[in-house]
Amino acid sequence: MASARHPVATEHLPGFLTAPGQTDVLMVVMGIVLLLAILGFGILFFRLHSLPERIAHKSKRLQLEVVAVLGLISLFTHMHIFWVAGLLLALIELPDFSSPLGRIARSTEKIAGLDPPTESVAPPLVPDKQAGGPDPMATAAAALSDPAKRDHDASTSKPEAVSARLKEVDHA
Helix, strand or coil, rough: CCCCCCCCCCCCCCCCCCCCCCCCCHHHHHHHHHHHHHHHHHHHHHHHHHHHHHHHHCCCCCCCCHHHHHHHHHHHCCCCCHHHHHHHHHCCCCCCHHHHHHHHHHHHHHCCCCCCCCCCCCCCCCCCCCCCHHHHHHHHHHHHHHHHHHHHHHCCCCCCCCCHHHHHHHCC
């Protein structure tokens, strides 16, 4: 039996009306558009939210960890002031205090007569056969097996050398 139209219905029906038992194409398309819109806005939100951290990471700033923590706090508390503070902190370049303080420490050690720490890179744990240099493990084992060198190292300790140097400075 053919579906009969209602007597007051018009002859031309719009295309978005579906017949009973058929798939509503407009609803399926709008469902897909809604899911894509939610996903797109979520990605945009998280990209915008991580903007201060990405700025601080690109410029290799020292305050990267603080900016990252401020971003997480603003994400979980929904307080935008933390995000603004993180953005400002990512954009500001903090002055370098560590270099002058390191020079002051090295100068003080030199005045006190201490051997300044070497800033060279530690030798690798596995010796490089292509470098052709001495094997660091063999050198260390030879130094430990030599009793004269071992006794000499034990007899001169740093605290005694420092106290002797301080006495010399006091008498001068």
